[in-house]
Amino acid sequence: MTNSINRRAQRREETREKILTAAVRVFAELGFEAASMGSIANRAGLKKALVQYHFETKLNLWQEAVNFLWEELHSLENRLPRLAEVSTRDEEREILRQVFRAIIDFARSHPDWVGIMFREASTPGPRLDWLVENHLKKDIEEGSAFIALAQSHGLLPQGSPLHILNIISGALTYPLLVSPLTKRAAGISMASEESLDATVDILLNMLKP
Amino acid sequence: MTNSINRRAQRREETREKILTAAVRVFAELGFEAASMGSIANRAGLKKALVQYHFETKLNLWQEAVNFLWEELHSLENRLPRLAEVSTRDEEREILRQVFRAIIDFARSHPDWVGIMFREASTPGPRLDWLVENHLKKDIEEGSAFIALAQSHGLLPQGSPLHILNIISGALTYPLLVSPLTKRAAGISMASEESLDATVDILLNMLKP
DNA sequence: CGTTTCACTATGCGATCGTATTGTCAAATT
DNA sequence: AATTTGACAATACGATCGCATAGTGAAACG
Numbered sequence: 239m240t241n242s243i244n245r246r247a248q249r250r251e252e253t254r255e256k257i258l259t260a261a262v263r264v265f266a267e268l269g270f271e272a273a274s275m276g277s278i279a280n281r282a283g284l285k286k287a288l289v290q291y292h293f294e295t296k297l298n299l300w301q302e303a304v305n306f307l308w309e310e311l312h313s314l315e316n317r318l319p320r321l322a323e324v325s326t327r328d329e330e331r332e333i334l335r336q337v338f339r340a341i342i343d344f345a346r347s348h349p350d351w352v353g354i355m356f357r358e359a360s361t362p363g364p365r366l367d368w369l370v371e372n373h374l375k376k377d378i379e380e381g382s383a384f385i386a387l388a389q390s391h392g393l394l395p396q397g398s399p400l401h402i403l404n405i406i407s408g409a410l411t412y413p414l415l416v417s418p419l420t421k422r423a424a425g426i427s428m429a430s431e432e433s434l435d436a437t438v439d440i441l442l443n444m445l446k447p
Numbered sequence: 448m449t450n451s452i453n454r455r456a457q458r459r460e461e462t463r464e465k466i467l468t469a470a471v472r473v474f475a476e477l478g479f480e481a482a483s484m485g486s487i488a489n490r491a492g493l494k495k496a497l498v499q500y501h502f503e504t505k506l507n508l509w510q511e512a513v514n515f516l517w518e519e520l521h522s523l524e525n526r527l528p529r530l531a532e533v534s535t536r537d538e539e540r541e542i543l544r545q546v547f548r549a550i551i552d553f554a555r556s557h558p559d560w561v562g563i564m565f566r567e568a569s570t571p572g573p574r575l576d577w578l579v580e581n582h583l584k585k586d587i588e589e590g591s592a593f594i595a596l597a598q599s600h601g602l603l604p605q606g607s608p609l610h611i612l613n614i615i616s617g618a619l620t621y622p623l624l625v626s627p628l629t630k631r632a633a634g635i636s637m638a639s640e641e642s643l644d645a646t647v648d649i650l651l652n653m654l655k656p
Numbered sequence: 657c658g659t660t661t662c663a664c665t666a667t668g669c670g671a672t673c674g675t676a677t678t679g680t681c682a683a684a685t686t
Numbered sequence: 687a688a689t690t691t692g693a694c695a696a697t698a699c700g701a702t703c704g705c706a707t708a709g710t711g712a713a714a715c716g
Contacts, residue, residue, distance in 0.1 A: 246683060250693065267570070271481035274673065286674095288694055296674065356565060359628035361476065370631045378632050395652040400633055401645050404622040405653075412617020413610070419568035422579045423587050424609055436610050443604040444614075444653050455713060459663065483703065495704095497664055505704065660715070666708085673702065684691070 254292055256282045261303035266353030270300055270365060301368065307351060308373050311344075330393050331442070337388075338438045342410045346429055352415060378403070394445070406441075413437055459501075465491045466498055470512035475562030479509055479574060510577065516560060517582050520553075539602050540651065546597075547647045551619045555638055561624060587612070603654070618650055 260282035264273045275296055279286040293299035345352050358366050359374075378400070385399035385406075394402060413420070417428035427433060469491035473482045484505060488495040502508035554561050567575050568583075587609070594608035594615075603611060622629070626637035636642060 244684080246692070253693080269478055269481060271477060275675090276672075285695060287696075290675070291692095291694065294675090353569070356569070356624070359625040360562070360565070362627040362631070366627060366631055370628065374628060375632050378629075395649060397649040397652070398645060400629065400635060401622070401642065401649055404625065404629065404637065405618045405646060405649055408617040408619070408621025408624075409614045410617070412621055413613040415565070415617075416568040416613065418571040418575060419579065419583060420587075420609065420613065422571070422575055423584050426609060428613065433610065436607060437614060440604060440606040440610055440614055443606070453714085455661090455663070458713095462663080484705090485702075494665065496666075499705065500664065503705090658716090661713085663710105663712090665710075667706105668708105669704105669706075671703075674700100676699075677697085679696075680694085682691105682693090684689105686687105686689075 250292075253282075253284065253288065255306075257284065257289055257292060257299075258303050258306040261299055262307045262350045262354075265300060265303055266350040266357075269357045270296075275299070297365075300365070301372075304354065304369065304373070307354070311348060311351060330391060334388070334393050334445070335438060335442055338406075338410060338441060339434070341407070342414070342434050342438060345411050345414050346434065349414075352411060356415060381407075409441055410437065462491075462493065462497070463501055464515075466493065466501060466508075467512050467515040470498075470508055471516045471559045471563075474509060474512055475559040475566075478566045479505075484508070506574075509574070510581075513563065513578065513582070516563070520557060520560060539600060543597070543602050543654070544647060544651055547615075547619060547650060548643070550616070551623070551643050551647060554620050554623050555643065558623075561620060565624060590616075615650075619646065622646055 257278065261273075261278045264278045264281055267273075268277075275289050276286045278299070279289045282289075289299065293302055358369055381403045382399040385394060385402050388394045389396060389399065389402075413428045413433070420426055420428045428437075466487065470482075470487045473487045473490055476482075477486075484498050485495045487508070488498045491498070498508065502511055567578055590612045591608040594603060594611050597603045598605060598608065598611075622637045622642070629635055629637045637646075
C-alpha cells in the first residue's frame, strides 16, 4: 500500500461506473434476457471482454447494476418521510398532494428504476427473489408504514395498507409507464408537467370529492 | 375444391392454433426479443422449422399471435358497454363496482394480454406503432368514451377522460401485474378473490368516501 | 391410379449469445 | 532498476438465435 493517488484504482472505478450506468439503462429498456453483454459494452463505449472482466457473469452484472441504481436513489428518497413528520398540521390535503407529486416525480426522473421494477416484479424467479430480499422487502415495508401513518391522520381511507400502496402506485406509475402508447395513440405526452399535475389533481379529487 | 372434410386444412388450422397459443404465452412472459422461435415451438410440442413454415418471420408470428389474442378477447369484452346502457338507473355505485370488477376480472383471467400490453406499451418502436394502429387506438377510444359517459352520469370526477382511464387502469391492473412481487415480499396473493374484492372496495371508497 | 399439392422435417447458414483463455503493456511494488 | 501486478484486448469456444433450402411422405386431385 503505497500512498495517495492510486491511478489504477481510480481508473478502475471510473470504468466500473461507466459500465454500471450503461447496464442499468439497457437492463431497464430490454429486460434481463434481451439485454446482452455486448450491447451494454457498446453503450458504455467499451469492449465486451472488459465488462466480463469487471463483472464475471451476466447475473452478477445485473445484481451490481441494481445495487448501483438503488444507491443512486436512496440519497434522493428522503422526501417522503419528512412529509410524514409534518403531517400533524392542518392542510393535510396539500401534504397528500406533495406526496403524490413526490412519487410521480420520482417515477418520471428515474425511468430506469420503473423499467426494472415492472419487468422483474411481474415474473417469478431467482432474480425477483434476490430483488425482494435485498431491496424491495424493505421498500415495501416502509411504503406500507407510510400508508398506515397517512391513514391514522385521516388522509387515506381504511383498508390494507399494502393494497392501498399498490393502488396508489399503480394509479401514479401506470400513466408514465404507458406514456409511449398514449403519445402514439392520442398524441398526448403523459410525462409533461401539465399531465402530471392533471393526474395528481384527478387522483386527489377521487380521494375527497 | 373437392368436398367436405378437408383433413389437410383441418390439421393445418389445428397446428396453427397450437403455435399461436404457445406464442402468445411466451411473448407475454418473455417479451419479443427474449422470446425465441425455438422456445415457442417447444412450448407447442412442435419443431422449430414448422413454426417458421406457418409464420415466415418472427415479427409476423408476433403480429398473428396478437391478432389471435385480441380475437379471443373481443368475444368476452361485451360486458362493459352493456353496463353503460343501464347506467341511467339509480344505484350508480353498484354499477361502478361491477365495471371495476369486470376490468379486474378481465386482467386476471387474461395475464397474456396484460403481459403483452405492459411490455409493448412502455417501449416506443415499430411494434407499438403496429399495435396502436391495429388494436389499441380503437380500444383507447372506446375506453375514453366510456369514461366520458360515466362522467356525464356523475359516476366519475371531471377531468380528461384519457387521464382518468389511465389512472383507473393503473390502479386496477398494477396490483395484478406485480402480484409475484407482493406474494414474495409479503406472502399475500393479490390475484385471490378476497384481494380483488378488497382492491375494488378501496378504490370505490376512494371515489366516494 | 398416376400426379400434384402441401404439411412437415432435416440440415445448415451466418450472426450473436455468454463465457473462458491468453496475451499485452503501463502502473505499482520491492 | 528489476519485477510483479492488474486493467484491458484479442480471440475462440459451444450454444442458440432467426432464417433459408432441400427433401419426404401422405392427402387431395384429375
